[in-house]
Amino acid sequence: MRTLYTWSAILVIVFASVVGDVLLSHAMKQVGDVGELRRRAGLLHVIVRTLSNPNFFFAVASMAAAFFSLLFALSWGDVSLVAPAAASLTFIANAVAAKIFLHEKVDRRRWIAASLVAAGVALLAG
Amino acid sequence: MNFRKYLVLAGVTVFAVAGDSMLSHGMKQVGTISIHHLQSVFPAVTNPWVALGILFLLGFFATYTTALSWADLTYVMPATALGYVLLALVARFVLHEQISLLRWLGIVLITSGVGFVAGGPALTEHNALPEADTGEGHVIAAAKSPLLAKDARNGAPQVGVTGKI
Numbered sequence: 001m002r003t004l005y006t007w008s009a010i011l012v013i014v015f016a017s018v019v020g021d022v023l024l025s026h027a028m029k030q031v032g033d034v035g036e037l038r039r040r041a042g043l044l045h046v047i048v049r050t051l052s053n054p055n056f057f058f059a060v061a062s063m064a065a066a067f068f069s070l071l072f073a074l075s076w077g078d079v080s081l082v083a084p085a086a087a088s089l090t091f092i093a094n095a096v097a098a099k100i101f102l103h104e105k106v107d108r109r110r111w112i113a114a115s116l117v118a119a120g121v122a123l124l125a126g
Numbered sequence: 127m128n129f130r131k132y133l134v135l136a137g138v139t140v141f142a143v144a145g146d147s148m149l150s151h152g153m154k155q156v157g158t159i160s161i162h163h164l165q166s167v168f169p170a171v172t173n174p175w176v177a178l179g180i181l182f183l184l185g186f187f188a189t190y191t192t193a194l195s196w197a198d199l200t201y202v203m204p205a206t207a208l209g210y211v212l213l214a215l216v217a218r219f220v221l222h223e224q225i226s227l228l229r230w231l232g233i234v235l236i237t238s239g240v241g242f243v244a245g246g247p248a249l250t251e252h253n254a255l256p257e258a259d260t261g262e263g264h265v266i267a268a269a270k271s272p273l274l275a276k277d278a279r280n281g282a283p284q285v286g287v288t289g290k291i
Contacts, residue, residue, distance in 0.1 A: 021199055028195040035130065035192070050191065091203060098199045105250040109242050110200045116239030117207045123232030124210050 006077030012069045013086040018093045020062035022101050027055035029102075084125035088118035127248050131196065134189050135205045141186035142209045143216070149179030197248040204240040211236050 031037070031050050038046050050056055073082045095114040099106040106114075152175030160166070170176050193202045211233050217223040
Protein backbone atom coordinates (compact mmCIF):
# COMPACT_ATOMS: atom_id res chain seq x y z
CA MET A 1 0.00 0.00 0.00
CA ARG A 2 2.84 2.30 0.91
CA THR A 3 4.50 1.54 -2.42
CA LEU A 4 1.29 2.43 -4.21
CA TYR A 5 1.09 5.73 -2.30
CA THR A 6 4.70 6.53 -3.08
CA TRP A 7 4.38 5.83 -6.80
CA SER A 8 1.11 7.77 -7.04
CA ALA A 9 2.83 10.71 -5.37
CA ILE A 10 5.75 10.39 -7.81
CA LEU A 11 3.32 10.47 -10.74
CA VAL A 12 1.63 13.57 -9.28
CA ILE A 13 5.05 15.24 -8.90
CA VAL A 14 5.98 14.41 -12.49
CA PHE A 15 2.63 15.62 -13.81
CA ALA A 16 2.75 18.89 -11.85
CA SER A 17 6.35 19.65 -12.82
CA VAL A 18 5.73 18.91 -16.50
CA VAL A 19 2.66 21.17 -16.51
CA GLY A 20 4.70 23.85 -14.74
CA ASP A 21 7.67 23.61 -17.12
CA VAL A 22 5.52 23.59 -20.25
CA LEU A 23 3.44 26.55 -19.06
CA LEU A 24 6.53 28.50 -18.04
CA SER A 25 8.20 27.84 -21.37
CA HIS A 26 5.02 28.87 -23.21
CA ALA A 27 4.66 32.00 -21.08
CA MET A 28 8.25 33.07 -21.73
CA LYS A 29 7.90 32.51 -25.48
CA GLN A 30 4.89 34.86 -25.31
CA VAL A 31 6.91 37.40 -23.34
CA GLY A 32 9.76 37.20 -25.84
CA ASP A 33 13.55 37.38 -25.57
CA VAL A 34 14.03 38.87 -22.11
CA GLY A 35 17.52 40.23 -22.84
CA GLU A 36 16.42 42.06 -25.96
CA LEU A 37 13.28 43.34 -24.23
CA ARG A 38 15.32 44.70 -21.33
CA ARG A 39 17.63 46.60 -23.65
CA ARG A 40 14.69 48.14 -25.48
CA ALA A 41 12.21 48.86 -22.71
CA GLY A 42 14.03 48.42 -19.38
CA LEU A 43 14.03 45.80 -16.63
CA LEU A 44 10.82 47.04 -15.01
CA HIS A 45 8.95 46.51 -18.26
CA VAL A 46 10.29 42.94 -18.46
CA ILE A 47 9.17 42.16 -14.90
CA VAL A 48 5.71 43.69 -15.35
CA ARG A 49 5.28 41.95 -18.70
CA THR A 50 6.30 38.57 -17.24
CA LEU A 51 4.23 38.85 -14.08
CA SER A 52 1.14 39.97 -15.97
CA ASN A 53 1.23 36.84 -18.14
CA PRO A 54 -1.49 34.47 -16.83
CA ASN A 55 0.43 31.37 -17.99
CA PHE A 56 3.33 32.46 -15.81
CA PHE A 57 1.09 32.35 -12.75
CA PHE A 58 -0.35 28.95 -13.56
CA ALA A 59 3.21 27.73 -14.11
CA VAL A 60 4.35 28.93 -10.70
CA ALA A 61 1.24 27.39 -9.10
CA SER A 62 1.98 24.03 -10.76
CA MET A 63 5.59 24.14 -9.63
CA ALA A 64 4.43 24.88 -6.08
CA ALA A 65 2.06 21.90 -6.31
CA ALA A 66 4.97 19.74 -7.49
CA PHE A 67 7.05 20.91 -4.56
CA PHE A 68 4.37 20.09 -1.99
CA SER A 69 3.65 16.69 -3.51
CA LEU A 70 7.39 16.04 -3.28
CA LEU A 71 7.17 16.78 0.45
CA PHE A 72 4.28 14.30 0.77
CA ALA A 73 6.08 11.67 -1.29
CA LEU A 74 9.17 12.05 0.88
CA SER A 75 7.11 11.39 3.99
CA TRP A 76 5.88 8.08 2.48
CA GLY A 77 8.85 6.85 0.51
CA ASP A 78 12.64 6.84 0.57
CA VAL A 79 14.41 9.92 -0.76
CA SER A 80 16.70 7.59 -2.74
CA LEU A 81 13.68 6.33 -4.69
CA VAL A 82 11.45 9.41 -4.87
CA ALA A 83 14.01 12.04 -5.95
CA PRO A 84 15.68 10.17 -8.85
CA ALA A 85 12.44 8.53 -10.03
CA ALA A 86 10.60 11.85 -10.15
CA ALA A 87 13.52 13.72 -11.73
CA SER A 88 14.27 11.22 -14.48
CA LEU A 89 10.61 10.59 -15.34
CA THR A 90 10.15 14.37 -15.56
CA PHE A 91 12.93 14.60 -18.16
CA ILE A 92 11.27 12.05 -20.43
CA ALA A 93 7.74 13.40 -19.89
CA ASN A 94 8.98 16.95 -20.55
CA ALA A 95 10.41 15.91 -23.90
CA VAL A 96 7.09 14.30 -24.88
CA ALA A 97 5.06 17.27 -23.62
CA ALA A 98 7.34 19.81 -25.33
CA LYS A 99 6.84 18.00 -28.63
CA ILE A 100 3.05 17.74 -28.28
CA PHE A 101 2.13 21.05 -26.63
CA LEU A 102 4.99 23.40 -27.47
CA HIS A 103 5.54 21.96 -30.96
CA GLU A 104 9.25 21.86 -30.32
CA LYS A 105 11.26 19.92 -32.84
CA VAL A 106 12.38 17.06 -30.62
CA ASP A 107 14.69 15.32 -33.07
CA ARG A 108 16.69 12.15 -32.50
CA ARG A 109 19.48 14.20 -30.97
CA ARG A 110 17.16 15.50 -28.26
CA TRP A 111 15.48 12.12 -27.62
CA ILE A 112 18.89 10.56 -27.07
CA ALA A 113 19.88 13.44 -24.83
CA ALA A 114 16.70 13.21 -22.72
CA SER A 115 17.15 9.43 -22.32
CA LEU A 116 20.85 9.72 -21.43
CA VAL A 117 20.13 12.46 -18.90
CA ALA A 118 17.21 10.54 -17.37
CA ALA A 119 19.34 7.40 -17.01
CA GLY A 120 22.23 9.43 -15.63
CA VAL A 121 20.05 11.16 -13.04
CA ALA A 122 18.60 7.81 -11.95
CA LEU A 123 22.13 6.41 -11.46
CA LEU A 124 23.52 9.52 -9.79
CA ALA A 125 20.72 10.16 -7.33
CA GLY A 126 19.89 6.49 -6.68
CA MET B 127 23.57 31.55 -29.07
CA ASN B 128 26.16 34.01 -27.86
CA PHE B 129 28.45 34.14 -24.84
CA ARG B 130 25.89 35.96 -22.71
CA LYS B 131 23.34 33.19 -23.28
CA TYR B 132 25.78 30.44 -22.31
CA LEU B 133 26.47 32.50 -19.18
CA VAL B 134 22.74 32.45 -18.34
CA LEU B 135 22.65 28.64 -18.82
CA ALA B 136 25.69 28.31 -16.55
CA GLY B 137 23.81 30.49 -14.05
CA VAL B 138 20.87 28.04 -14.14
CA THR B 139 23.21 25.19 -13.17
CA VAL B 140 25.29 27.03 -10.56
CA PHE B 141 22.39 28.81 -8.83
CA ALA B 142 20.41 25.54 -8.55
CA VAL B 143 23.32 23.62 -7.05
CA ALA B 144 24.41 26.42 -4.70
CA GLY B 145 20.83 27.11 -3.59
CA ASP B 146 20.01 23.44 -2.95
CA SER B 147 23.27 22.85 -1.07
CA MET B 148 22.84 25.90 1.17
CA LEU B 149 19.21 25.02 1.84
CA SER B 150 20.14 21.45 2.71
CA HIS B 151 22.99 22.61 4.96
CA GLY B 152 20.74 25.14 6.70
CA MET B 153 17.86 22.69 7.21
CA LYS B 154 20.24 20.22 8.86
CA GLN B 155 21.18 22.94 11.33
CA VAL B 156 17.50 23.74 11.93
CA GLY B 157 16.65 20.09 12.57
CA THR B 158 13.79 17.77 11.64
CA ILE B 159 10.39 19.34 11.09
CA SER B 160 7.49 17.16 12.20
CA ILE B 161 4.77 16.46 9.64
CA HIS B 162 2.25 17.48 12.33
CA HIS B 163 3.88 20.88 12.89
CA LEU B 164 4.48 22.03 9.35
CA GLN B 165 4.17 25.67 10.38
CA SER B 166 7.46 25.34 12.29
CA VAL B 167 9.13 25.56 8.86
CA PHE B 168 8.69 29.35 8.88
CA PRO B 169 11.20 30.18 11.66
CA ALA B 170 13.75 28.20 9.59
CA VAL B 171 13.97 31.19 7.24
CA THR B 172 15.90 33.09 9.91
CA ASN B 173 18.78 30.61 9.56
CA PRO B 174 21.36 32.46 7.41
CA TRP B 175 22.08 29.39 5.23
CA VAL B 176 18.39 28.86 4.54
CA ALA B 177 17.93 32.55 3.72
CA LEU B 178 20.96 32.52 1.40
CA GLY B 179 19.73 29.29 -0.18
CA ILE B 180 16.35 30.85 -0.93
CA LEU B 181 18.10 33.87 -2.45
CA PHE B 182 20.15 31.61 -4.74
CA LEU B 183 17.04 29.62 -5.72
CA LEU B 184 15.39 32.91 -6.70
CA GLY B 185 18.46 33.50 -8.86
CA PHE B 186 17.94 30.04 -10.36
CA PHE B 187 14.32 30.85 -11.17
CA ALA B 188 15.28 34.17 -12.76
CA THR B 189 17.96 32.60 -14.99
CA TYR B 190 15.75 29.60 -15.84
CA THR B 191 12.91 31.92 -16.85
CA THR B 192 15.31 34.05 -18.92
CA ALA B 193 16.70 30.99 -20.70
CA LEU B 194 13.19 29.77 -21.55
CA SER B 195 12.47 33.14 -23.19
CA TRP B 196 14.95 32.37 -26.00
CA ALA B 197 15.49 28.61 -25.95
CA ASP B 198 13.35 25.46 -26.20
CA LEU B 199 12.36 23.64 -23.03
CA THR B 200 14.08 20.50 -24.35
CA TYR B 201 17.26 22.56 -24.79
CA VAL B 202 17.29 24.13 -21.31
CA MET B 203 16.32 20.95 -19.44
CA PRO B 204 19.64 19.11 -19.82
CA ALA B 205 21.45 22.23 -18.59
CA THR B 206 19.60 21.89 -15.30
CA ALA B 207 20.69 18.23 -15.18
CA LEU B 208 24.32 19.33 -15.30
CA GLY B 209 23.67 20.51 -11.74
CA TYR B 210 23.61 16.88 -10.55
CA VAL B 211 27.06 16.41 -12.06
CA LEU B 212 28.35 19.57 -10.40
CA LEU B 213 26.88 18.41 -7.08
CA ALA B 214 28.64 15.03 -7.35
CA LEU B 215 31.95 16.72 -8.23
CA VAL B 216 31.62 19.08 -5.25
CA ALA B 217 30.89 16.05 -3.04
CA ARG B 218 34.00 14.29 -4.37
CA PHE B 219 36.58 17.09 -4.47
CA VAL B 220 35.38 19.55 -1.80
CA LEU B 221 33.69 17.27 0.73
CA HIS B 222 35.97 14.29 -0.15
CA GLU B 223 33.07 11.83 -0.31
CA GLN B 224 33.46 8.52 -2.09
CA ILE B 225 31.73 8.25 -5.44
CA SER B 226 30.76 4.76 -6.58
CA LEU B 227 31.37 3.44 -10.08
CA LEU B 228 27.64 3.62 -10.82
CA ARG B 229 27.59 7.32 -9.94
CA TRP B 230 30.57 8.02 -12.19
CA LEU B 231 28.63 6.25 -14.94
CA GLY B 232 25.68 8.56 -14.18
CA ILE B 233 27.97 11.59 -14.51
CA VAL B 234 29.22 10.35 -17.89
CA LEU B 235 25.64 9.73 -19.13
CA ILE B 236 24.38 13.19 -18.12
CA THR B 237 27.42 14.95 -19.53
CA SER B 238 27.14 13.18 -22.87
CA GLY B 239 23.40 13.92 -22.94
CA VAL B 240 24.08 17.62 -22.44
CA GLY B 241 26.75 17.48 -25.15
CA PHE B 242 24.22 15.96 -27.57
CA VAL B 243 21.70 18.79 -27.05
CA ALA B 244 24.24 21.61 -26.94
CA GLY B 245 25.47 20.64 -30.40
CA GLY B 246 22.04 21.28 -31.95
CA PRO B 247 19.96 24.43 -32.44
CA ALA B 248 18.66 26.14 -29.29
CA LEU B 249 15.28 27.19 -30.65
CA THR B 250 12.90 25.31 -32.95
CA GLU B 251 12.99 26.92 -36.40
CA HIS B 252 9.24 27.42 -36.77
CA ASN B 253 8.03 30.50 -34.98
CA ALA B 254 7.35 30.00 -31.29
CA LEU B 255 5.06 33.05 -31.20
CA PRO B 256 2.11 32.16 -33.40
CA GLU B 257 -0.17 34.76 -31.79
CA ALA B 258 2.40 37.47 -32.47
CA ASP B 259 2.23 36.96 -36.25
CA THR B 260 0.01 39.29 -38.15
CA GLY B 261 -0.98 37.12 -41.08
CA GLU B 262 -1.47 33.39 -41.57
CA GLY B 263 -0.02 33.54 -45.06
CA HIS B 264 3.12 35.09 -43.71
CA VAL B 265 3.65 32.18 -41.34
CA ILE B 266 3.21 29.57 -44.07
CA ALA B 267 5.55 31.44 -46.38
CA ALA B 268 8.06 31.75 -43.57
CA ALA B 269 7.88 28.03 -42.86
CA LYS B 270 8.67 27.22 -46.48
CA SER B 271 11.59 29.55 -47.03
CA PRO B 272 14.53 29.38 -44.65
CA LEU B 273 15.45 32.95 -45.53
CA LEU B 274 11.98 34.24 -44.72
CA ALA B 275 11.78 32.05 -41.63
CA LYS B 276 14.85 33.77 -40.24
CA ASP B 277 13.30 37.11 -41.09
CA ALA B 278 10.04 36.25 -39.35
CA ARG B 279 11.87 35.04 -36.29
CA ASN B 280 13.74 38.30 -35.94
CA GLY B 281 10.69 40.39 -36.53
CA ALA B 282 8.13 38.50 -34.48
CA PRO B 283 9.12 39.57 -30.94
CA GLN B 284 8.81 43.21 -31.94
CA VAL B 285 5.38 42.58 -33.38
CA GLY B 286 4.51 40.79 -30.15
CA VAL B 287 5.56 43.72 -27.97
CA THR B 288 3.74 46.39 -29.85
CA GLY B 289 0.74 44.13 -30.41
CA LYS B 290 0.29 43.39 -26.71
CA ILE B 291 0.41 46.96 -25.41
